[in-house]
Amino acid sequence: MNENIEQKIPTYDDVLAAHERIKPYVHKTPIFTSQYFNKLSGAELFFKCENLQKAGVFKARGASNAVFGLSEEQAKKGVATHSSGNHGLSLSYAAGRRGIPATVVMPRTAPEAKKDAVRAYGANIVECEPSTSSREETFARVVASTGADFVHPYNDARVIAGQGTCAKEIYEDLGEFDILLAPIGGGGMISGSCLTLSNISPRTKIYAAEPEQADDAYRSLKAGHIIADDAPVTIADGLKVPLKNLTWHFVSNFVSDILLASEEEIIEAMYLIWQRMKIVVEPSSAITLAVILKNKHLFANKRVGVILTGGNVDLKKLPWM
Amino acid sequence: MNENIEQKIPTYDDVLAAHERIKPYVHKTPIFTSQYFNKLSGAELFFKCENLQKAGVFKARGASNAVFGLSEEQAKKGVATHSSGNHGLSLSYAAGRRGIPATVVMPRTAPEAKKDAVRAYGANIVECEPSTSSREETFARVVASTGADFVHPYNDARVIAGQGTCAKEIYEDLGEFDILLAPIGGGGMISGSCLTLSNISPRTKIYAAEPEQADDAYRSLKAGHIIADDAPVTIADGLKVPLKNLTWHFVSNFVSDILLASEEEIIEAMYLIWQRMKIVVEPSSAITLAVILKNKHLFANKRVGVILTGGNVDLKKLPWM
Numbered sequence: 001m002n003e004n005i006e007q008k009i010p011t012y013d014d015v016l017a018a019h020e021r022i023k024p025y026v027h028k029t030p031i032f033t034s035q036y037f038n039k040l041s042g043a044e045l046f047f048k049c050e051n052l053q054k055a056g057v058f059k060a061r062g063a064s065n066a067v068f069g070l071s072e073e074q075a076k077k078g079v080a081t082h083s084s085g086n087h088g089l090s091l092s093y094a095a096g097r098r099g100i101p102a103t104v105v106m107p108r109t110a111p112e113a114k115k116d117a118v119r120a121y122g123a124n125i126v127e128c129e130p131s132t133s134s135r136e137e138t139f140a141r142v143v144a145s146t147g148a149d150f151v152h153p154y155n156d157a158r159v160i161a162g163q164g165t166c167a168k169e170i171y172e173d174l175g176e177f178d179i180l181l182a183p184i185g186g187g188g189m190i191s192g193s194c195l196t197l198s199n200i201s202p203r204t205k206i207y208a209a210e211p212e213q214a215d216d217a218y219r220s221l222k223a224g225h226i227i228a229d230d231a232p233v234t235i236a237d238g239l240k241v242p243l244k245n246l247t248w249h250f251v252s253n254f255v256s257d258i259l260l261a262s263e264e265e266i267i268e269a270m271y272l273i274w275q276r277m278k279i280v281v282e283p284s285s286a287i288t289l290a291v292i293l294k295n296k297h298l299f300a301n302k303r304v305g306v307i308l309t310g311g312n313v314d315l316k317k318l319p320w321m
Numbered sequence: 322m323n324e325n326i327e328q329k330i331p332t333y334d335d336v337l338a339a340h341e342r343i344k345p346y347v348h349k350t351p352i353f354t355s356q357y358f359n360k361l362s363g364a365e366l367f368f369k370c371e372n373l374q375k376a377g378v379f380k381a382r383g384a385s386n387a388v389f390g391l392s393e394e395q396a397k398k399g400v401a402t403h404s405s406g407n408h409g410l411s412l413s414y415a416a417g418r419r420g421i422p423a424t425v426v427m428p429r430t431a432p433e434a435k436k437d438a439v440r441a442y443g444a445n446i447v448e449c450e451p452s453t454s455s456r457e458e459t460f461a462r463v464v465a466s467t468g469a470d471f472v473h474p475y476n477d478a479r480v481i482a483g484q485g486t487c488a489k490e491i492y493e494d495l496g497e498f499d500i501l502l503a504p505i506g507g508g509g510m511i512s513g514s515c516l517t518l519s520n521i522s523p524r525t526k527i528y529a530a531e532p533e534q535a536d537d538a539y540r541s542l543k544a545g546h547i548i549a550d551d552a553p554v555t556i557a558d559g560l561k562v563p564l565k566n567l568t569w570h571f572v573s574n575f576v577s578d579i580l581l582a583s584e585e586e587i588i589e590a591m592y593l594i595w596q597r598m599k600i601v602v603e604p605s606s607a608i609t610l611a612v613i614l615k616n617k618h619l620f621a622n623k624r625v626g627v628i629l630t631g632g633n634v635d636l637k638k639l640p641w642m
Contacts, residue, residue, distance in 0.1 A: 277373075311599035321642060
């Protein structure tokens, strides 16, 4: 399978270039504060609302950077990825904005709502069986027949540089801050944040939040090498995927610690955010508040940038119902 | 029952004074746009997010204006109101910020969650039977024993002037715009909007949105006098109350039309806003989008300020579940 990944480690110049490139296509999302959560946590929290981002998720940044960085020649052949989630949606969005073909390989069992959302952005869906072998085989066929550029959900220098624009905006809005906290799945957002902050604010500590039930990054960090789980089960469905070499580079070098939360704690934090902040966030976003409330000693009296990564949930299946 | 209402019609100077007075206690809420809803409606929509206001609702403006405008002497005796909804919450919030007593008369049958929210702001709840006579009797007793100032939910010059600060902020952010659209219940927000816009942007048309099942303001406007229904039933529970003399003054003089939406249309619009804008809004807010989508010819190619009035919903009882 030709994954066509750009394996070079991105630099902060790549983040700067990405920010210029994607500005017309993504929001500079607002930062919300909440007296209630400040009081509850003892910290000063600044919530970066990437749930209000295009496509409802920060991944619009990385996908737009990849898509708008393509040569005219490559752009004509389009882009492709395999993802039934936020990356597929974001790549479809970005390709739609550039007006180039996008193909998303999705298991035929993926929810119709997700397929509809991808199609609504004008992308082409190729269905596979819900197995890794079928996905890889199908994807290889798509790339061979179209010549499409593979944009990996996170292990791609262009994607990491794109995600790095989020921490850059936080720094521009807040000035100095003590801690950045973001969820970790494959590590794209955390890696982009490490890339940016290690360059412009090396004193800012970086923490990641991960579900107890998908704690492969936590165990990787403790072990000193990548540990990948086969099929973790968690409500935070954006956080199931394992680290890969590029994201491991950033996590292993720049992340102070990975903090875990139970399914119950994630759901409770999600409910609290909806109730008090009046915004729709995914479980994968709410895990940040969950680990803050669980580790108050780490955050007390600190200025903390908290990335609420996305808001794409099935409103008809809420976990507290 | 000594309602102690300030019956004078407020002026735009009162709005200006209110804005200065309440600025430290309320948010200047953001205005969100949505390419999706612009495309769907053919209009250019600017959503003023009062769901992100203190206490989760625009009523924090009027309540803060009333509370912070009291003399020291009156402030010591506190404020009182009868409301099991957003006004009770907002008055409790404002009184809590000033550190003065607030009493809210609520039916003993009101949801515990609402009572808890009022108590969390430090207000005192006096329960009554769920009937108008018990409410009035109980309320009169509270006022007699405490000397508290009655702050009516909407038929109060101080409250109307406070709500008028919202349209002022929209105008300051947008400059000229063609239409202002807000929901109508008792008419406090609409009246404040009329007061402000008739002074600073008389060319801006004002439309109100009302549930078909609680269409007393609509029928009042057609009839040329106030019609009050006894106990309308609608999911938009903020919009059940009738117009009163002060709000009728503004509605009858400045509102171009009142547009109706069915319960189903309100619920569908609410779902769409949550899904696409990733924000939590009440049915009473979502009715604005419902009437836009139902009356596209009125809004097409216009710059429309849309007030999303509040976000206080029971997350465990969503109408599409």
